[in-house]
Amino acid sequence: MAAAPAPGEPAPAAAPSRAPALEARGLTKYFGPQCALAGVDLRIGAGEVVALLGENGSGKSTLVKILAGYHAPEPGGELFVSGERVELPVPLDGYREIGLAFVFQDLGLAPGLTVLENLFVGQRVHGRSRLMVPIRWRAERRAARAVFQRYEVDLDPDALVGELRPTAQALLAIVRAAEDLRAFRAGAETGGVLILDEPTVFLPEHEKVFLFDLVRRVAADGAGVLFVSHDMGAVREIAHRAVVLRDGARVGDVLMSEVSDADLVALVSGHHLDPAALESVAEASADRRPAGSAAAEEGSAAGPVGRSSPRRIGSREVALAVSGLVDGRLRGVEFELRVGEILGVAGLLGSGAEDLPYALFGALPGASGRVRCGGFEGEISELTPQTAQRIGIALVPGDRKQQGIAPDLPVATNMMSLVLHRFLRAGALSHGAMRRTAAERAETYDVRPRDPGALMSALSGGNQQKVLLARWLELEPRVLLMHEPTQGVDVATRAQIYRFMRSHADRGTAILWVSTDFDELATVCDRVLVCAAGMIAGEVPGPPFTRDRITSEVYTAAARGARELEAAT
Numbered sequence: 060m061a062a063a064p065a066p067g068e069p070a071p072a073a074a075p076s077r078a079p080a081l082e083a084r085g086l087t088k089y090f091g092p093q094c095a096l097a098g099v100d101l102r103i104g105a106g107e108v109v110a111l112l113g114e115n116g117s118g119k120s121t122l123v124k125i126l127a128g129y130h131a132p133e134p135g136g137e138l139f140v141s142g143e144r145v146e147l148p149v150p151l152d153g154y155r156e157i158g159l160a161f162v163f164q165d166l167g168l169a170p171g172l173t174v175l176e177n178l179f180v181g182q183r184v185h186g187r188s189r190l191m192v193p194i195r196w197r198a199e200r201r202a203a204r205a206v207f208q209r210y211e212v213d214l215d216p217d218a219l220v221g222e223l224r225p226t227a228q229a230l231l232a233i234v235r236a237a238e239d240l241r242a243f244r245a246g247a248e249t250g251g252v253l254i255l256d257e258p259t260v261f262l263p264e265h266e267k268v269f270l271f272d273l274v275r276r277v278a279a280d281g282a283g284v285l286f287v288s289h290d291m292g293a294v295r296e297i298a299h300r301a302v303v304l305r306d307g308a309r310v311g312d313v314l315m316s317e318v319s320d321a322d323l324v325a326l327v328s329g330h331h332l333d334p335a336a337l338e339s340v341a342e343a344s345a346d347r348r349p350a351g352s353a354a355a356e357e358g359s360a361a362g363p364v365g366r367s368s369p370r371r372i373g374s375r376e377v378a379l380a381v382s383g384l385v386d387g388r389l390r391g392v393e394f395e396l397r398v399g400e401i402l403g404v405a406g407l408l409g410s411g412a413e414d415l416p417y418a419l420f421g422a423l424p425g426a427s428g429r430v431r432c433g434g435f436e437g438e439i440s441e442l443t444p445q446t447a448q449r450i451g452i453a454l455v456p457g458d459r460k461q462q463g464i465a466p467d468l469p470v471a472t473n474m475m476s477l478v479l480h481r482f483l484r485a486g487a488l489s490h491g492a493m494r495r496t497a498a499e500r501a502e503t504y505d506v507r508p509r510d511p512g513a514l515m516s517a518l519s520g521g522n523q524q525k526v527l528l529a530r531w532l533e534l535e536p537r538v539l540l541m542h543e544p545t546q547g548v549d550v551a552t553r554a555q556i557y558r559f560m561r562s563h564a565d566r567g568t569a570i571l572w573v574s575t576d577f578d579e580l581a582t583v584c585d586r587v588l589v590c591a592a593g594m595i596a597g598e599v600p601g602p603p604f605t606r607d608r609i610t611s612e613v614y615t616a617a618a619r620g621a622r623e624l625e626a627a628t
Contacts, residue, residue, distance in 0.1 A: 077105045078142030080283025081126075081159075081252045087133040088121050095121040096132070097307045103283035105141075105249035108274060110298035110315070111287045112327055114577065114610050117304040119287055123256055127154055127161055141250035158243045158251035160236035162258060164408075166228055170221030174214050175203050178235050210234050210276050212269075226266040229258060230273055237277045249281030256287045257408055271297050289407035291320065291614065292621025303327055320618040328610035375399060377431070378569035379419070379452075379538045384428035384439060386418050390593035392428070396538065396569045401560065403580035404573045405599070405613050406590035410620075412573050413457070415590070416540035419571075420454040421447045433537055448477075451537030455527060455544050463527045464515050471497035471511035474530050500529045505555060521552030528556065532563060539563070539570045545579060557583050577609040589613055592620025 081103040088096040096118045103109045113119045124130040126138075131148035138145040140158045149157065168177050179199060203216040212230050220228060233255070240251035255274070259267050274297055278284050286298055294301060295315065303311035303326040311326040375397040384392035388411035396402045406412030418426040421442030428439045435450040447454070456462040464473055471494045475482065482493045497511035504525045506518075515523055524544070531539065541560075545553045560583060564570055574580055580587050581604040589597045589612050596616035599609050 077249055079103060079139065080105045080107070080141060080250065081285070082137075082139040083122075083126075084137040086122065086125055086136040086138075088118075088125060088130055089133060094307050096125070099304065099307075099309050101285075101302060101309075103252055103285055105281055105283055106278050107300065108278050108284040108286055108298045110294040110301040111285055111304070112289075112294065112301055112323065113304035114327055116306075116576075116578075117327075118307040119304055121307075122304070123161075123254060123285075123287060125149070126159060126254060128152065140252065155239055155243070158240065159254060160239045160251065161254045161256065162229075162232045162236050163256045164258075166232040168220050168228055168232060170219070172220060173216065174218050174220060174223070174231055175199055175216035177220050177231060178203055178206065178216070178238070206234060206238060210237065210273055212273060224266075226262050226269055229262060229270055233258070233270070233273055233277070237280070237282065240277075240282050241280070244281070251281075252283040252285060253277055254285045254287070257289070258286070259288065259290050259293045259409060262409075267293060267296075289617070290409055290621075291323065291618045295621070305329055320615075324611055324614040324618070327614055328607050378433075379571070380429075380431040381419065381439075382429045384415075384418060384426065384430075386414055386423050386426040388414050388593045389418065389426070392590075392593075392595055394588060394595055396571055398569055399564050399567050400586070401564050401570045401572055401584050403584035403587040404571065404590055405577055405580055405587055405609050406573075406575070407613060407617055408575065410590045410617065411593035412575075412590035413542065416454055416542045416571060416573055417456075419447070419540055420444055420452060422454070448534065448536075452540065453531040453534050453536035453538070454540045455531055455542065457542035457544075457546060459520070459523060459527060459547070464523055466514070466516035468515060469512050470501065470506065470515060470518070470526055473515050474500055474511070474526050475533065477530055478533050500533070501526075504529045504559060521548045524548050524552065524556070528559065532559075532568075535568075537569060539568055540573075541570060542573045543575070544572070545574075545576065553579070577613070578606045580604065580609055581606050589616045591616035592623060594620070596620060 079102050081101065083099065083101040086096055086099045086101075087094070099118065099122060101109075101122070111119055111122070121130060125132050125147075126149065128149035128151040136147055138147055138149070143157075145157050149159075154161065175196075179202075200216045207214050212234055214223075214227060214231060214234075220231065223231070233253070236253055240253060244250045253274075258270060262270065271293070274284055274286070286294065288294055298315050301311070301313050301315055301318070301323065302309060303313070303323070305327065310329075313322070313326070377395045378398045378400075379396040381395075382393045388409070390411070392411075392415065394402070404412050404415060414423060417423050418439060419430065419442070421439075421444050426439050430437070430439050430442065433451050444454075460466070465476075471490075474497045475493050479488065479493075482489045482496075484492070494511045498509060500506070501509050501511060506522050506525045506529070508518075515526065518526070524547075528544070544560075545556055548556065560570055560572075572580065572584060584604065585602065587599040587601070587604055587609055588595050589599060591613070596619065597612060599612045601608065
């Protein structure tokens with residue numbers, strides 16, 4: 060195996076004489092009238108690490124899903140892997156046979172099995188000749204140790220995967236994928252492509268170096284690597300080249316050694332920045348205006364895009380005050396949320412923004428800091444979901460299916476599950492009263508069908524989300540924490556949710572809206588904070604807001620945050 064590049068150096072470009080590890084030409088994908096991918100070309104050399112950049116909705120996920128066989132592209136596109144033409148669409152789950160290996164955010168590991176079992180399970184499931192061969196555990200352990208030694212990864216074959224730290228789990232998933240590529244090559248010097256979809260999102264900053272070292276070794280072994288990420292620091296660290304998508308089209312293909320942070324942000328967002336804005340970390344802290352400052356109050360008078368009248372928020376009572384919030388990714392977060400305000404938090408995956416609503420709901424046991432809400436003022440570590448609800452905090456989680464609904468229970472039970480005590484009659488639950496109330500709420504929130512006895516699993520995603528919102532709003536909370544509240548929701552339902560939330564804000568509910576959908580934040584928010592590297596890194600100028608402005612501020616802050624962390628370590 061070729062020696063891996065030294066730490067801090069991206070993988071070298073592919074040698075000109077080699078066939079590209081992957082070459083895609085003219086990949087296009089429509090969803091109805093919407094063009095998600097418009098004639099995209101992509102080339103990855105053998106031994107080359109290429110970053111795929113773009114904001115949400117740019118087409119990155121669609122491209123990756125075409126390569127994985129999940130989506131069929133429109134006719135006319137072409138795909139070559141290691142010089143061999145691949146017929147499109149790629150057979151679903153047939154990517155292994157053509158020399159592609161994937162590691163997604165959900166690593167696809169079985170937490171109740173050992174490292175050894177997870178490492179070789181794919182070979183037994185997909186390698187039919189081994190299905191009936193007895194497992195020789197000693198030989199399997201020796202083989203596993205040899206694999207880990209090859210990649211210089213320190214993993215115990217007998218350890219339970221569920222007990223490993225996140226970094227170790229990510230390393231195991233990447234090693235397993237890399238071994239699939241070695242099996243595909245079967246003695247050839249180069250070939251195959253490892254596709255990493257946001258591999259650093261859930262990793263502590265100081266442990267990302269282990270993943271980078273492993274990626275370099277995979278590339279030095281002759282595979283191409285597609286590194287899909289929002290993490291500008293990681294891209295700088297590992298990639299030789301970056302391909303940028305925007306609105307479904309390829310808008311850039313640049314060498315990392317020749318492009319500035321400002322140029323990358325401009326390619327991603329379409330909004331050109333003053334390069335000097337990225338040069339000084341000191342400027343970042345100067346931009347961190349406290350909530351309720353004069354500048355924030357003056358800006359709020361204009362009102363966000365889509366509002367019919369200005370909303371003056373800055374002089375209102377504080378509904379939620381947070382200081383010194385720390386958890387695994389958050390580092391000293393401070394802000395204030397005012398009565399009737401919709402406060403957006405914009406950040407890339409892994410910025411820490413996604414932890415914020417759960418920490419404030421008492422759902423992250425390791426979180427610390429101070430919080431003031433209603434009559435409660437104390438340590439965040441004192442909060443539990445039960446105490447959060449008692450002081451007037453509610454949470455609409457981002458994972459509706461896993462954390463939000465009970466799919467096998469009726470709509471009425473889901474909608475009223477937090478207020479069942481209201482329907483107790485002589486110690487028994489009055490199902491009739493509960494159904495009548497649920498029917499009224501279904502009318503208010505336009506839940507279809509109107510039948511409160513229908514199972515939640517029978518509803519569309521958008522209608523399930525309306526039920527989830529109705530359930531938490533039934534508590535009439537002081538503060539509503541929302542994480543990706545329109546994820547997997549159609550455009551019409553999104554517009555309805557925006558109206559519902561504005562209506563509740565007008566009645567005094569304070570809303571914290573955490574999202575990676577910057578169009579959404581521009582539409583609904585009175586103010587927008589930027590989260591980067593675990594901190595509130597600034598506030599987006601406005602309103603009015605635009606997606607481009609928010610995107611620019613977020614990527615600028617991410618680049619600054621990466622530099623701060625690098626300097627600190």
